[in-house]
Amino acid sequence: MRVLQEIKDRFGSMVSTVPLRDATTWRIGGPGLVLDLPGVDALAEALSLAESTGVPWFVLGRGSNVLAADEGYDGIVVRLSGRLAGYSIRRRGRGYVMQAGGGAPLPSAAGAACMAGATGLEFACGIPGTIGGAVFMNAGAYGGSMSDLVIVVTAVGPDGSVVRLDGVDCGFGYRDSVFQRRRMVVAGVELYMPEGDVFDIKREASRLLDERRHKYPLDLPNAGSVFKRPPDGPPPGRLLEDAGMKGVREGDAEVSRVHANFIINRGRATAAEVRRLIERARKAVLKRSGISLEEEIRYLG
Ligand SMILES: Cc1cc2nc3c(=O)[nH]c(=O)nc-3n(C[C@H](O)[C@H](O)[C@H](O)COP(=O)(O)OP(=O)(O)OC[C@H]3O[C@@H](n4cnc5c(N)ncnc54)[C@H](O)[C@@H]3O)c2cc1C
Known part of the structure; x- marks a missing residue:
């Protein structure tokens, strides 16, 4: 497709063809044209170019909740890298604020929060996704979920527009968020976590990791829970x-x-x-x- 060539020319070294089995935890999937985008401007440009030319796009985090087709993907797969994959934590009042790019690895960001004495992300230490994927999915476990922590999200719309949404405007529900309904890419997030006791936080995080090791088949490729919990139904x-x-x-x-x-x-x-x-x-x-x-x-x- 001519547009795909245009995208390759424009984004140069950010573009590669990747077997999607190598980009997903299920280790399934054919080839995809992947754009690893290091900043909001490149992200906005890529989305608006794809959208205006009718090229399908899909934003991929760690691929820990995704089934990629055997034939691969006939469009562009967007991943967030560089500045959009980092995170930092600093004190604010009696707690901590984490600023993270949408591509930041959730387990290591959650681990860093625990080590700093910030409480709230213990549940996420064993969720092998990115911060952006977790906000989009409103990932959660053991009574916690991303929606408890989000203060602000910077998101990019399909037309390349950049918006800042407060947590209350993110439309969070069970494994649901406004980003799903409006096809927006989570480029950056600010999370607030109260201060806790480092020893207690680390103990709780490792207890939850242990529980996962016993409860889930983590030795073979998988994508976590396949089905959602039905409303008011049994698991x-x-x-x-x-x-x-x-x-x-x-x-x-x-x-x-x-x-x-x-x-x-x-x-x-x-x-x-x-x-x-x-x-x-x-x-x-x-x-x-x-x-x-x-x-x-x-x-x-
Ligand atoms: C072993 C294992 C355990 C798991 N445990 C849990 C659990 O306890 N709780 C839970 O909720 N989930 C769990 N999961 C599922 C999965 O890890 C989460 O849903 C995670 O948040 C997905 O993040 P990801 O970056 O891998 O997203 P992906 O799997 O790459 O993508 C999932 C969806 O999010 C979208 N997406 C990804 N990044 C962005 C972004 N930056 N902006 C907008 N959309 C984006 C994708 O387009 C896709 O629709 C588990 C998975 C595994 C393999």
Whole structure:
């Protein structure tokens, strides 16, 4: 496509063709044209160029909640790097403010907050995404979620416009945010965390990490929870287990025996196999419990 050539010419060394299996935790997916963008201006320019020329785009964090198509992606995959992937923490009043780029690695940012004595991100130490992906998804665990901490988000719209949104305007819900509905890229975030006792914070963070190691199949590639918790319903893991899905396979994709809401890649699983397994799981739960499960994972291509 001529526009893709134009993008390659304009963004030069920021552009590469990457096997998406190397860019996602499921380790599945064909090739994608990836733009690693180091600043808001480049991000705004890339989005508005793609949008105005009708080229599909997808912003990818660590790919820890994404199923990339076997055929790859026929558009541009945007990642945030450089200044958009850093973070810093400083004191404010009786607490701490973290300023982070959307591409900043969540586990290391959360770890740094814990070490500094800032409390609130302990739940995120074991979530292998980026800050931007976590805000977009309103990631959460163990009673905490990103929405508890966000003061301000700097986001870039599909037309390249840059907006600053206060936490209350981010439309956070369960695994939901305004950024999903308005297709906005989270470029930067300010989080507020109260001061706590460093010893207690570190102990709590490592307790939660231990719990994850026991509860989840972390030794094989996966993308975390496949389905969302149904409103007022039991957890999807229980529904899937009751529906007899534990250990069910499609090729190398398997519903984990450790936690039924995880699909693991036993080696060479394809996106097509994962999709088939997701459909089988959904049908099995609907038949058994009358509940229609909705995916938490997102599709790239
Ligand atoms: C082992 C494991 C454990 C997990 N545990 C949890 C958990 O406890 N709680 C939980 O909520 N999730 C969990 N997850 C899922 C996942 O890590 C989170 O949803 C995470 O926030 C996704 O971040 P990411 O950067 O990897 O986003 P990606 O997976 O790359 O993308 C997910 C979605 O976010 C969008 N996105 C990414 N970056 C941006 C950005 N800067 N701006 C706008 N949109 C963006 C993408 O377009 C996509 O739609 C887990 C995943 C794994 C593999």
